[in-house]
Amino acid sequence: MLNIILFGKPGSGKGTQASLIKDKYSLIHISTGDVFRKNMSNNTDLGLLAKGYMEKGELVPDQVTVDMLKDEINNFMPCNGFIFDGFPRTTFQAKELDNLLLEKSLKIDLTIALDVDNNSLIDRLLERGKSSGRADDQSVEKINMRLQEYDNKTKPLIEYYNDQNKFYSINGIGSLEQITSRIVEVIEDYNNDWR
Numbered sequence: 001m002l003n004i005i006l007f008g009k010p011g012s013g014k015g016t017q018a019s020l021i022k023d024k025y026s027l028i029h030i031s032t033g034d035v036f037r038k039n040m041s042n043n044t045d046l047g048l049l050a051k052g053y054m055e056k057g058e059l060v061p062d063q064v065t066v067d068m069l070k071d072e073i074n075n076f077m078p079c080n081g082f083i084f085d086g087f088p089r090t091t092f093q094a095k096e097l098d099n100l101l102l103e104k105s106l107k108i109d110l111t112i113a114l115d116v117d118n119n120s121l122i123d124r125l126l127e128r129g130k131s132s133g134r135a136d137d138q139s140v141e142k143i144n145m146r147l148q149e150y151d152n153k154t155k156p157l158i159e160y161y162n163d164q165n166k167f168y169s170i171n172g173i174g175s176l177e178q179i180t181s182r183i184v185e186v187i188e189d190y191n192n193d194w195r
């Protein structure tokens, strides 16, 4: 089993790359943002709760997010592995994920960060906002809030996974194909080491 976290700031391309990598390695792609958005469009209790936070660019509370993630993982087991996109975003979430995987005798193999500068991210998100219909892509103010949430709550995870020798960062600027091949290189190096 191969379990990968695609890590990075909002707009760094995690979703796009996760769907390409999932096909190549037959993994299950779990995007917590997508699961929240699906709940919002179905008007579930979870969707209504998440909406207020998401529209402001704030993180949804940890316990709600972790409970949802656990359900997702359990629904897809057994499988070849997972690619997590937008999860974990806090140290609490990372620890809960480790515990959940450990209960199943599994672990995170790699955390791969897509490195993109803030100016490029803001441009990308505003551009995406023209067609995504996402409230949180619609203004520099909301985008800055998301970047702030990243710095305050998500960035500490770099150290968390670095301490476990699981953190890799790649340049997230380039063509779709270039970025995919940088990610594949990290995965293949890892697979060769463990073969």
Ligand code: AMP
Binding pocket: 010, 011, 032, 033, 034, 036, 053, 054, 055, 057, 058, 059, 060, 061, 065, 085, 086, 087, 088, 089, 093, 136, 146
């Ligand atoms: P994303 O689609 O990954 O950009 O996520 C959009 C929004 O969904 C975030 O700004 C948060 O409000 C919420 N969200 C997604 N994943 C998480 C998470 N792991 N923890 C808390 N909130 C999340």
